[in-house]
Amino acid sequence: MQFEDAQKRVEELRQLLTRYGYEYYVLDQPTVPDSEYDKLMQELIKLEEQFPELRTTNSPSQRVGGEALEGFKKVEHEIPMLSLGNAFNESDLRDFDRRVRQAIGETSYVCELKIDGLAVSLRYENGQFVQGSTRGDGTVGEDITTNLRTVRSIPLQLNEEVTIEVRGEVFMPKKSFIKLNQEREENGEDLFANPRNAAAGSLRQLDPKVAASRNLDVFLYAIGENNLDHLQRHSEGLDYLDRLGLKTNKERRICQTIDEVLQYIEEWKEKRPHLPYEIDGIVIKVDRYDQQEALGTTVKSPRWAIAYKFPAEEVMTKLTNIELSVGRTGVVTPTAILDPVRVAGTTVQRASLHNEDLIKEKDIRIGDYVIIRKAGDIIPEVVQSVVEKRTGEEVPFSMPTHCPACGSELIRLEEEVALRCINPKCPAQIREGLIHFVSRNAMNIEGLGEKVITQLFDNHLVNDVADIYKLERDQLLQLERMGEKSVQNLLTAIETSKDNSLERLLFGLGIRHVGAKAAKILAEHYGDIDSLMKAGEEDLQVIDEIGEKMANSIVTYFQAPEVEELITELKDLGVNVTYKGPHIKNAVNVKSPVAGKTIVLTGKLEVLSRNKAKEKLELLGAKVTGSVSKKTDIVIAGSEAGSKLTKAQDLGIEIWNEEQLQALFNQ
Ligand code: IVH
Numbered sequence: 028m029q030f031e032d033a034q035k036r037v038e039e040l041r042q043l044l045t046r047y048g049y050e051y052y053v054l055d056q057p058t059v060p061d062s063e064y065d066k067l068m069q070e071l072i073k074l075e076e077q078f079p080e081l082r083t084t085n086s087p088s089q090r091v092g093g094e095a096l097e098g099f100k101k102v103e104h105e106i107p108m109l110s111l112g113n114a115f116n117e118s119d120l121r122d123f124d125r126r127v128r129q130a131i132g133e134t135s136y137v138c139e140l141k142i143d144g145l146a147v148s149l150r151y152e153n154g155q156f157v158q159g160s161t162r163g164d165g166t167v168g169e170d171i172t173t174n175l176r177t178v179r180s181i182p183l184q185l186n187e188e189v190t191i192e193v194r195g196e197v198f199m200p201k202k203s204f205i206k207l208n209q210e211r212e213e214n215g216e217d218l219f220a221n222p223r224n225a226a227a228g229s230l231r232q233l234d235p236k237v238a239a240s241r242n243l244d245v246f247l248y249a250i251g252e253n254n255l256d257h258l259q260r261h262s263e264g265l266d267y268l269d270r271l272g273l274k275t276n277k278e279r280r281i282c283q284t285i286d287e288v289l290q291y292i293e294e295w296k297e298k299r300p301h302l303p304y305e306i307d308g309i310v311i312k313v314d315r316y317d318q319q320e321a322l323g324t325t326v327k328s329p330r331w332a333i334a335y336k337f338p339a340e341e342v343m344t345k346l347t348n349i350e351l352s353v354g355r356t357g358v359v360t361p362t363a364i365l366d367p368v369r370v371a372g373t374t375v376q377r378a379s380l381h382n383e384d385l386i387k388e389k390d391i392r393i394g395d396y397v398i399i400r401k402a403g404d405i406i407p408e409v410v411q412s413v414v415e416k417r418t419g420e421e422v423p424f425s426m427p428t429h430c431p432a433c434g435s436e437l438i439r440l441e442e443e444v445a446l447r448c449i450n451p452k453c454p455a456q457i458r459e460g461l462i463h464f465v466s467r468n469a470m471n472i473e474g475l476g477e478k479v480i481t482q483l484f485d486n487h488l489v490n491d492v493a494d495i496y497k498l499e500r501d502q503l504l505q506l507e508r509m510g511e512k513s514v515q516n517l518l519t520a521i522e523t524s525k526d527n528s529l530e531r532l533l534f535g536l537g538i539r540h541v542g543a544k545a546a547k548i549l550a551e552h553y554g555d556i557d558s559l560m561k562a563g564e565e566d567l568q569v570i571d572e573i574g575e576k577m578a579n580s581i582v583t584y585f586q587a588p589e590v591e592e593l594i595t596e597l598k599d600l601g602v603n604v605t606y607k608g609p610h611i612k613n614a615v616n617v618k619s620p621v622a623g624k625t626i627v628l629t630g631k632l633e634v635l636s637r638n639k640a641k642e643k644l645e646l647l648g649a650k651v652t653g654s655v656s657k658k659t660d661i662v663i664a665g666s667e668a669g670s671k672l673t674k675a676q677d678l679g680i681e682i683w684n685e686e687q688l689q690a691l692f693n694q
Pocket of ligand 1: 110141144248310329
């Protein structure tokens with residue numbers, strides 16, 4: 028493509044992608060399928076790669092997270108980012124209303140949800156996103172622009188060429204939080220206590236790829252520095268932010284009296300558990316800007332606004348038992364079994380007690396009355412036992428020394444609080460592994476849930492994941508509640524799963540530390556399981572996202588003879604072991620002189636075999652193909668190179684000898 032054509036197309040693609048992104052992330056009303064978006068994005072990435080002079084920092088392709096930072100720069104807030112005074116009950120709110128009306132007379136309020144996340148400030152110059160920062164101490168915050176760029180609902184460009192600073196809250200939706208913690212649990216990482224900590228933790232990462240992977244979102248709720256004079260009210264200000272393409276929360280309401288405010292609060296106490304994100308209260312703001320100014324601020328907070336804080340709902344119930352479960356990785360977790368009780372919108376009957384240390388620390392005994400609360404209003408937790416209600420019948424708990432499923436001795440790994448069963452043949456672990464293998468993010472075999480797997484496993488019909496692909500109609504018909512139709516559907520689902528792209532299999536195998544995301548990266552990078560199985564720790568660590576721990580775990584996993592057997596068996600059964608998705612990662616992430624280049628190897632190489640050279644080049648992000656064409660960037664010619672070399676010379680393609688190739692590998 029000619030430069031001018033590319034320039035035009037890049038412009039077009041950016042406009043389309045910006046619009047589709049806005050519809051998807053800000054309005055929550057997508058108009059095109061994800062696949063269309065992905066296709067256009069890849070086209071853009073390709074063109075920007077081909078014509079580096081067309082790259083811009085605010086291109087929609089630049090959301091993946093660039094280079095890691097050494098540290099965060101400080102940013103001074105011209106207008107301090109204040110916090111809010113708190114109200115905990117009706118009388119606090121009536122006092123606030125009285126103070127306001129005494130000072131300025133008749134007024135109206137805007138009520139908004141108090142989003143439980145992290146306050147940020149975003150600067151736009153001539154409509155372009157130029158800087159984002161944290162609140163810090165209110166006067167000086169930290170520059171987290173690179174992380175904020177990865178938040179899809181933050182537009183990189185506004186609908187008007189204004190220069191404006193806006194403020195809002197970055198948060199993690201409840202679903203993303205639960206998923207993130209599930210992944211972390213599977214990978215043996217520490218869990219985040221609530222979505223707020225998860226959001227804060229993500230924005231504080233120096234490597235923007237972490238933030239990019241965390242599915243953060245934003246609501247803007249105020250205008251900071253600006254030179255606008257057409258706005259008279261906060262409510263108009265929020266409508267204006269909408270027009271600029273910024274995301275605001277739509278549940279706001281203008282209230283004329285404090286009684287209307289109280290009504291709004293009552294409504295949201297009810298509706299709160301059903302929101303897809305966390306709120307911890309309601310913010311009440313005087314609407315008119317001139318009245319806000321007249322009221323002014325104290326050192327800490329404005330006099331024209333107040334935050335009503337919801338009380339954390341806590342209930343009492345009886346802890347009837349402590350159950351132990353053995354996870355896929357052998358970790359033995361105690362769970363409190365509770366008399367069912369309603370808290371923050373759902374009925375709770377179980378709560379994880381995490382580990383023995385925690386139970387000891389809180390002195391929780393079987394038979395105790397306990398206080399239950401939802402951590403971050405999602406995950407039930409036992410706050411404490413109610414000692415006054417003890418009868419003397421309560422039984423202190425201690426962890427067993429042996430696995431409740433297989434009887435092997437439990438061990439405590441260095442630096443871990445958890446107890447683990449390390450018997451690879453432990454039936455509980457195998458069963459959990461099977462459940463994981465068929466789960467949605469792994470092989471995604473519909474109809475093969477926990478109950479069916481348990482039956483198959485207990486009846487010795489399935490002992491390892493390969494057995495799933497050997498199941499026959501008659502065997503399935505014997506199971507409880509399995510009719511002709513469900514058996515047929517299940518067999519079809521199993522058959523279909525054979526065609527999955529490699530990353531599903533890799534994730535499903537349950538290699539320690541390899542979550543769904545890492546599996547995708549590995550699959551994309553290696554293309555097929557054989558290449559991955561041959562990779563050494565150092566090769567693996569060439570990939571940005573793969574650290575020492577994961578590399579070690581992958582190599583150890585594939586070294587086991589039974590794993591090799593299993594993979595061979597899966598292949599024989601017709602399970603696909605190649606990557607079928609798009610190839611964008613190499614081009615975007617790998618920083619090497621040959622990243623994204625198309626290379627042809629020809630002739631005899633002395634030091635390395637051609638295959639080995641191909642593998643190494645691919646590790647560096649190059650695409651290695653068999654024939655020379657106009658699309659070829661480099662031809663590497665060994666001795667006795669023939670027609671391919673001639674063709675490359677004819678086409679004026681860059682030609683390297685083996686020494687140059689070695690120099691590249693040694694870099
Ligand atoms: S207004 C000067 N509106 O709550 C007033 N704050 O305790 C600036 N927050 O630091 C804040 N949702 O991080 C405002 N709709 C909302 C909010 C909100 C959440 C946070 C914000 C602020 C804290 C105050």
